[in-house]
Amino acid sequence: MPENNSVHLTIDGRAITVPAGTLLIEACRAVNIEVPCFCYYPNLSVQAACRMCLVEIEKMPKLQTACTVPVAEGMVVRTDTPTVHKARKTTNEFLLTNHPLDCPVCDKGGECELQDMTLTYGTGTGRFDEPKRHRDEQQWSPVVFYDRPRCILCYRCVRVCGEGMDVWALGVGNRAILSTILPNAGDHLECEECGMCIDICPVGALTSGAYRYKTRPWEMKHVGAICTFCGDGCRTTLGVRNDRIIRGDNRDASGINGEFLCIKGRYGFDFTQHAERLKTPLARIDGELKPVSWAQALETVARRWRAIQQQGGRFGVIGSTRALNEESYQLQRLARQVLGTNNIDHHRSADLPTLYDALAGTSATGSAPPLAAAASLKTASAVLLVGGDPTYEHPLLAWNVRWGYRLSGTRLYVLHHREIKLRRQAHRMAVVAEGAEGAAVRYLAGQGGAVAARLSAVGPAEEKRYPQLPPPDPQPISGGLEEFKAELEKESNVVIIFGSELRGDDIRALVALGGRLAGQTRYIGLADHSNSHGAADMGLYPDLLPGYESVSDAAARGRFEALWGARLPAEAGLNQREMAEALDRGELAALYVVGANPLRLDPVNPANLRRSFLVVQDLFLTETAKEADIVLPALAAYEKTGTLTNTCGEVQATRRAAAWPGGKSDLEIIHALARLMGVDFGRPDPDRVFAEIRAHVKGYNVSVVQLAAGRSALAVPLNGAVPHRSAPHLIRSNHDTLFSDGTLGRYSHAINEVMEKRLLLPGQAR
């Protein structure tokens, strides 16, 4: 008797055992037998359109498509017989009926599945004498082009757009020889512009506006970098030629995102070559910013800082939400050890200290970490989403939630003040008044009274139009949450995702709610940018050292004092807004801004700024940099090596892909400034700094082997209470969409030129 869940079969004379329900093509792959295919794509619905995967199965009269047949007990399969070879040859010949043989100019040439299959399985000749049908190429959006004659109608793009992205912007029109892929808006696309259709296309039918006709694939080197935009931490494989990034994709499915990328990860890299990118340091001379040498700029900074120190002036430091962990760590060291101040902060978009504080007080700190990696959403039995809008603000998390819904039967609970798009995957969705999320969470946690809410229509039967029209304003009714609560309480091992709507005590209520649910509840706090989470972990807080330890905790401070051989200030410093206010009053003598644009959030009267010494290091002349006394041109994340921590707390290594001749990395600049101020931070080597982080920052003792292998490692900085001065008004998410990203997003042509940009303004996504 076979075991219940496994099936024994024979493929090409080899006896194999695979789980029941496995598709034959996957069974073949499991034993390294290649069955050629175009339309089959793992984890999308089966199509059986291309007919390339025909195999012989004993007792079946005709050849069968291996991509649709599930394995059966005792099945005997042959993939290497003359009949099969002949079928592949003729199928291949048919696919090439109208396919132009323009491989030498086609973008896909060299990495084309049809080219490979034709070489391996084709005949090398064709019997068709008729002229091939030609159709002109079509431009469907600034980033998507369609070359109709190259299309082999595998439907992969249609399925990934609909099933994977839940956008349904592509379809197939007409019949037979006239069949063609259709975009949803007649002659163009109105969609999320993710480009998944382009990557998944096995031929050169769908090509990218950013990449087409620029190079050949073998002329690039391919570097796995972590996307610098939102906080999800997708790996984007950058194609680089002559130190310039030409392409971003993730066709090799490396990284935590598998094949997924959104428009920002795929096309947003072009900011690195923006015309306004800073090429040299600038110094304010006679009221104007003028180019100066690096030596001059750095020495001026050190000289002014020393003078301010001697006069007893106050310093302030604003860190970056995109800089690498190593850079943020060394920045806070510079602030605390060299400048002697705890006036250090960053643009906060998630109240992580409160989350860790709340978790420390519960039994959740048991065996497994109470944080959820992004991939865990693919297999979670239940997910609770409170606030945030992952579809537009955290596209990978949304992709994973949809994946779970589609393939693992995840039940999604959404609590929100808007009818966000993920309602279509929701098991229950409750709409509450804006700002009432916290009260609703307290109610769900059994801590507060009923909250007016309305259960929303959920499920894919809803209209699938894009863009989503704003639904009518929710009319909350009281009592709507009762059923939501009853359903949620049946769940166990829930993953809770919460947006910036929850902060301070709301998060404590959320953790209380998580504690009431069965099994182990895990959390994901949504933070805006690629290293927002890392900035928090690395201690860019006026009252917290790296690893969420209090600056006033003598033991914790003592460890860092011993490590660096210096005294560190013990009193909590000013937060970002307080620093802006101090600037306005002329009470901050110097402000050092690293990769941030604080004046955008907290404007300061420019006349008052002149009384302080402002140093800004950034890629562009931002609102803040325009007011600076010294501007230092920094490197972009794609030009640096180091680690980043995504919104889930997963640490990943990123690799330098491109170069920018005029710039220096934040790490190099920080080390140079420290040396000029008389403190030697050692070589600006990210590996050395990360070794120190691993040894001394709570939760960061992660496996370097795992990082080097391109995987992520969850950093869990959880250990006791976090005595943090919570400042809910400072949790300010940008609510960026797919087509914006803080200040940096302004400098990518690709994400600004798509028409959808005008339809979706930050915070207004539906």
Place this chain on the structure above:
Amino acid sequence: MSVFSPTLDAKLTRLAEAYPQRRSALVPMLLYAQDELGWLTPEAIREIAERLGETELAVRETISYYSMLRTHPVGRYHVQVCTNISCLLRGGEELLQHCRKRLGLEQRDVTPDGVFSIEEVECIGACSWAPALQVNYDFHQNLDPARADQVLAEYRQKA
């Protein structure tokens, strides 16, 4: 606001609930809509998509698959001349050319007054009485040029 008449509106509402899968009602709904409007207007496509919870693209995909579903206007009397085997052997091609000439539709498909339009079609299932043509849903069989003129004249009079 529905683009359809109240009667059709009610009928489509019933149809949308008539099948285990809502989208099964798509082709019948398109046919009824086309009968009432003469062709499938963008507004009709949008409304049908909304009624079935489908994308407009999905509706357009289906329309483009079926040659009898139209996304462009035709005349009040849509003349469909069969030129498939049986009709062809019995003068279908000549019949088509004759009708085109008679209606002044050598260079276009719809008369300027919108009364007649013409289309060459595949088999209409009237092989036993070839050659045949179809005007809207009415069949006219065993035709020769003279009889065809008669048929067209009758419709002209009705118009």
